[in-house]
Amino acid sequence: MESTAAEVSGELSRIIPGHWEVPKALRASMYYSLMAGGKRLRPLLVIAAAEAFGGSRPAAMPIACAVEIVHTYSLIHDDLPAMDDDDYRRGKPTNHKVYGEATAILAGDALLTHAFYSIVQAGRRHGVPAERLLSIVEDLAEMAGARGMVGGQAADMAGEQGITQLQELKFIHLHKTGDLIIFSLLAGGRIGGASVEQLEGLRRFGRDLGLAFQIQDDILDLVGDEAKLGKATQSDVQQQKVTYPYFVGMDASLREVERLTQSAKQALVDTAIPDPARLMEIADYLMKRDH
Numbered sequence: 001m002e003s004t005a006a007e008v009s010g011e012l013s014r015i016i017p018g019h020w021e022v023p024k025a026l027r028a029s030m031y032y033s034l035m036a037g038g039k040r041l042r043p044l045l046v047i048a049a050a051e052a053f054g055g056s057r058p059a060a061m062p063i064a065c066a067v068e069i070v071h072t073y074s075l076i077h078d079d080l081p082a083m084d085d086d087d088y089r090r091g092k093p094t095n096h097k098v099y100g101e102a103t104a105i106l107a108g109d110a111l112l113t114h115a116f117y118s119i120v121q122a123g124r125r126h127g128v129p130a131e132r133l134l135s136i137v138e139d140l141a142e143m144a145g146a147r148g149m150v151g152g153q154a155a156d157m158a159g160e161q162g163i164t165q166l167q168e169l170k171f172i173h174l175h176k177t178g179d180l181i182i183f184s185l186l187a188g189g190r191i192g193g194a195s196v197e198q199l200e201g202l203r204r205f206g207r208d209l210g211l212a213f214q215i216q217d218d219i220l221d222l223v224g225d226e227a228k229l230g231k232a233t234q235s236d237v238q239q240q241k242v243t244y245p246y247f248v249g250m251d252a253s254l255r256e257v258e259r260l261t262q263s264a265k266q267a268l269v270d271t272a273i274p275d276p277a278r279l280m281e282i283a284d285y286l287m288k289r290d291h
């Protein structure tokens with residue numbers, strides 16, 4: 001997983017074509033957050049899902065980069081004063097702290113737009129059929145936008161004054177975090193030529209994995225090590241956020257991460273996927289992660 005993540009980082013480091021004339025501060029700000037590290041979880045899922053069906057890694061790579069580009073934009077915007085107002089991300093000062101709010105907003109905008117350019121490169125350079133790319137573009141527009149990640153973030157912002165029901169928090173988790181994880185799996189599956197039933201299995205896997213991942217993020221927000229996480233935890237912020245353990249307690253939250261991870265893996269067992277080992281491995285790794 002580490003070497004695949006390093007390969008993704010290598011690709012991300014040259015994502016903007018060299019001959020494009022891009023204002024210096026904008027280019028620097030985009031690369032600052034893209035290259036600040038991060039687990040590269042979503043690209044790993046794209047590649048593992050593609051390879052689970054015998055899909056080619058070079059063909060999956062532009063899609064893997066696209067989802068990390070969207071994720072990075074979402075973190076830049078999430079950290080802005082108008083949203084979470086965070087000072088640290090991926091172990092470094094947040095984008096707006098270094099480049100200012102205007103450039104940080106524009107870097108996010110440019111990254112989001114660039115994701116669609118990157119998806120198209122899978123067709124231009126690696127011959128991925130246009131019909132598959134159309135479905136991938138459609139999925140990304142749906143799952144990163146108003147019905148997906150942005151919708152989840154909007155619900156999160158609206159609930160800042162106090163979420164009163166676990167059901168509301170689950171909606172936020174499913175969309176602000178889960179949808180991009182589901183997208184990654186579906187896109188990888190599409191690159192590998194997965195059938196409709198197999199895509200449904202990947203969707204079930206992604207849904208439970210995404211929920212487990214965000215509950216784990218909430219747990220680490222309370223008991224995690226800031227140095228390892230590279231971002232502030234609740235011990236360090238003014239306003240306490242309503243997180244999963246707030247509703248059910250820490251022990252039940254840990255058990256829920258385990259239950260959802262098992263349920264995610266079961267979705268793969270129930271679906272005929274030629275080689276699901278790497279996807280299973282990622283699920284197990286995420287359950288034990290400390291950053």
Ligand SMILES: CC(C)=CCC/C(C)=C/COP(=O)(O)OP(=O)(O)O
Nearest residue numbers: 074075077078084149150153176177
């Ligand atoms: C459209 C936008 C801006 C989407 C942001 C989506 C997102 C998953 C933010 C991080 O959530 P978080 O605040 O729970 O995580 P962290 O602890 O990493 O800040």
Ligand SMILES: C=C(C)CCOP(=O)(O)OP(=O)(O)O
Nearest residue numbers: 038039040041090177214217
């Ligand atoms: C969706 C959430 C919880 C925001 C952080 O995502 P990651 O934990 O994947 O962040 P990086 O490793 O990419 O920095």
